[in-house]
Amino acid sequence: AQSVTQLDSQVPVFEEAPVELRCNYSSSVSVYLFWYVQYPNQGLQLLLKYLSGSTLVESINGFEAEFNKSQTSFHLRKPSVHISDTAEYFCAALGVQGAQKLVFGQGTRLTINP
Amino acid sequence: GAGVSQTPSNKVTEKGKYVELRCDPISGHTALYWYRQSLGQGPEFLIYFQGTGAADDSGLPNDRFFAVRPEGSVSTLKIQRTERGDSAVYLCASSLQGRSYEQYFGPGTRLTVT
Numbered sequence: 001a002q003s004v005t006q007l008d009s010q011v012p013v014f015e016e017a018p019v020e021l022r023c024n025y026s027s028s029v030s031v032y033l034f035w036y037v038q039y040p041n042q043g044l045q046l047l048l049k050y051l052s053g054s055t056l057v058e059s060i061n062g063f064e065a066e067f068n069k070s071q072t073s074f075h076l077r078k079p080s081v082h083i084s085d086t087a088e089y090f091c092a093a094l095g096v097q098g099a100q101k102l103v104f105g106q107g108t109r110l111t112i113n114p
Numbered sequence: 115g116a117g118v119s120q121t122p123s124n125k126v127t128e129k130g131k132y133v134e135l136r137c138d139p140i141s142g143h144t145a146l147y148w149y150r151q152s153l154g155q156g157p158e159f160l161i162y163f164q165g166t167g168a169a170d171d172s173g174l175p176n177d178r179f180f181a182v183r184p185e186g187s188v189s190t191l192k193i194q195r196t197e198r199g200d201s202a203v204y205l206c207a208s209s210l211q212g213r214s215y216e217q218y219f220g221p222g223t224r225l226t227v228t
Contacts, residue, residue, distance in 0.1 A: 102217060
């Protein structure tokens, strides 16, 4: 079984500032890792995923996340945020084998202030 | 192409009533998943279908919850004797067979039990 912990429920930052949203996971098996974003009044959208290979993965809108196996972390970063990045961000894990269900963290609300 | 659709988008019902929530997956996706997202929480897995059969229903909270997928496409989540604690957003996702790491989510059905 897997569990995912997002260490910050809310993160306020100023526009154009850097941001890091933290995610740690626990699993007895190998996992795939994901970040999903939920914009206000919209559904869940996949932001980026780590399946294998390079431990640094990037999204099309400037976010990146690094898989760190020794620290069991998958933190999400962006060097300069925009007002449009205001959303709820969810980290999730999926066992490579076995159960086919995503296990989500509690979510981090990112608020961008002008 | 069309994404995952869910109907209704909102449902208000009285405590003790029966409700049905519908999910139309992406055409050709044989895997279908139901999740529940309570206020301020990340989505939690309910049930996973591979074709017509429920491959994993370990997330259903009790026997008031039931889901079907009789023809391997549309799925219906059924909740009997609703309780106020059932109030949540119910999310549906679908994927191609063997690609549970690429789950596409619908917009959700917001269920409110009064």
